[in-house]
Amino acid sequence: MPKYGRVKDSHIKVLEDIVGSEKVSTRPEELYCYSRDSTIFKYRPDVVVRPENAAQVSEILKVANEDRIPVTPRGSGTSAAGLPLPVYGGILLDMSSMNKIELIDVENQIAIVQPGVVCDVLNERLREYGFFFPPDPASSPICTIGGMVNTNASGNRTMKYGPTRNYVLWLEVVLANGKIIHTGSKTLKSVSDYDLTRLFVGSEGSLGVVTKVGLKVVPLPESVGTAIFIFDSVDKLVRAATKVRLSGIVPEMLEFMDRRTTSASFDYAGIKDVPEGNFLLLDLGERREAVEPLLEKVVSICNSENPEFVDKTLDLEYRENLIKARKAALPALSRLRPSTAMEDCTVPLTKLPEAAVKVEKIPEDLGVEGFGLGNFGHIGDGNMHPTFVFDEREEEQRKALFKAIDILYQDIVLPLGGSVTAEHGIGLTRAKYVALEHPSTVGLMRSLKRFFDPNLILNPGKGKGGPLSIEEVSS
């Protein structure tokens, strides 16, 4: 198989013909901006193209497929897994111009949106009708629906509402050969096709380019109430959270931050009246009559694990601030050191205390000056985000990161029966662990990638069907 084709001037001309010259850029400063996401990796595209509809995406893919030019779709670039980074250069498909909400129809419980629509923007519009799209990643103020679909994003409310895939009813997708297809149904329930919809959901742009999304929307909870707890150990915190879960209560959020992350996040969000320590945030969405008695109940349950601080509130502003602090975990930690690497894993809920304790010890065991850790995550799902803080410019610290990640996934997560990514995706960061977690299907996934994308042009070098690219296959 030949290697990837280079982007030539003739290609630029063709791309300009397809989308208009103002939607194509090869300016170095712009290419540089597109070479980063939330990871420490950098890969520069050869050209950035901003399509406005599926027909344009189709034309672009036909050209790219013909000449074997890599195509990497990108939303807001918030990925913590290197997903939108063009490892082999080629065309960066910036989907953010496709940002129209085409339909909100709450009577039929559906919203039809272009992939560049920002999550919170959609939810602001839906709120007018008393409805919402529940998945709620920390990056919701900027992340796009297209990115959420391609990662099967989840975030804070997944424990109660499930991940993005539970809400995708219908997709418009452009295949590698330029063919535009529609999957699923705009009705609320259908089993009339193979579940192609969910095959594209979470496929990290490696099987097709999503150009339109039909989302199921649901009514907002009538009332919300929030309880917070500070524990002196992660162990107690997890035990309290487990007791809440087993009591039959299903909070909307059951979130935790370790001592270091809590301190950084409270500082970031300006929260002064809560003492620092291991922080548990419990948010309830219920019928009005149920909220207060339920808050009493969760406080009583959690008190059995002797928290150092307890508070509960029905005040929306205070609640917003607490949630904002939790969502600020990553930017807050990133103020501690020049670099951050946010990891992502799930373990069975009963293994959380053991996993958390082992994770806590990673920097200590590595013993590299300046290399530290904050841990936080969605405790109701068993999902932690150990986040290493360091300086990527220091060789020793950079090396420590890759050692730390190996320890995390290979020595802690997988032996405990966990998964190497809960919501951020495989991407670059975790590509080497796919075969370890999925020994029986890694070959099948690679074949499936080739079934959809025989020339391996779609987001090559990462994801679940790889690390697979023409360069690797050719070498």
Add this chain to the structure above:
Amino acid sequence: MPKYGRVKDSHIKVLEDIVGSEKVSTRPEELYCYSRDSTIFKYRPDVVVRPENAAQVSEILKVANEDRIPVTPRGSGTSAAGLPLPVYGGILLDMSSMNKIELIDVENQIAIVQPGVVCDVLNERLREYGFFFPPDPASSPICTIGGMVNTNASGNRTMKYGPTRNYVLWLEVVLANGKIIHTGSKTLKSVSDYDLTRLFVGSEGSLGVVTKVGLKVVPLPESVGTAIFIFDSVDKLVRAATKVRLSGIVPEMLEFMDRRTTSASFDYAGIKDVPEGNFLLLDLGERREAVEPLLEKVVSICNSENPEFVDKTLDLEYRENLIKARKAALPALSRLRPSTAMEDCTVPLTKLPEAAVKVEKIPEDLGVEGFGLGNFGHIGDGNMHPTFVFDEREEEQRKALFKAIDILYQDIVLPLGGSVTAEHGIGLTRAKYVALEHPSTVGLMRSLKRFFDPNLILNPGKGKGGPLSIEEVSS
């Protein structure tokens, strides 16, 4: 491509070696029993085999794949779409011996079951822990988890809880070539593989044979309460249901039966104190404090559409009886005439009144003596089950059925933007409508079927990747 191989005596011997002779049968009376499901179709297998584990299934598939013998997996045979009928004969794989609940672990919110476990049996066991597996088809007392996975079954509680696919965390599947694979993760949240899990969910036994299932289980609602209404028109009933939905209330069940179905079902279930008419059942699962005020609220909402009868109850026995009456719709209608054909469709919720009125008129328009209709379904999802009652032995009535089905799907459901199956699957009944609903992906699905099953041995002649079989390809 050669046609399917015949099952020879030498194959029977090999199958007996694999599973033991007592688990293999070619007795005509037994083969006859396996030639039916809930449809009017009949197709006899050549041999019935009852495997006990994945290793045996793997050996069987290797033999079948080598000699191109069709293999059709079957659970309890409750399919209303012909799914477990061996259209091209061959091996009937009766999975009902694989009926062990291998693990219930509510702390980790997972149950691991073999595919022959019956839905209600699992839920009885889970109830001891205060947990459940929400999907609730009317056939729940007999249908198997394997069948539910292969159809992506849903039923009464889908409006609130979603279909089976939302609960499948992990699968063990035997591929056509005998390879045993594991998909997904036993944790609650994972995006570390392509969503192979959901590709098998709803694939109707056409991509692989499911031999083990890891299910997410969730806490039972604290309290339940039920309201029922009788309306003099389906139109008013649907408007009332729509108002409930738009109010932000999400019932566990929002079920309807038309006048004829109500009459048959009440008779069947011995309900005498509710007048007959168009029946709306609304079941709430909520925190204890919220149930009564919420029942008041839904009654007040529905009263605005002038029901002829209203009742509400917290009494569990009365509630059970009402739900039993609703679940008895099909057996009750089947007492009216010798044959029933239960269809399955979804339309956008706002199109339900129009669809229901048009469906009602089908038998009238056909004007065939003895050919009638009962309609019922999951109104909260826009899912109706128009059920034709007739006598399949009468040529004219049998012809009327196929005309009626064409009218239903081609003239009513698809033009209204609906889907030809919400939960029962494509199977035999709806195979001809797949290309109409999914013109852009029908070719892709056929290729995908061949990708997984190159010799087309798995449940051939139906499903989403077909109607595709060697016989068709060869002819």
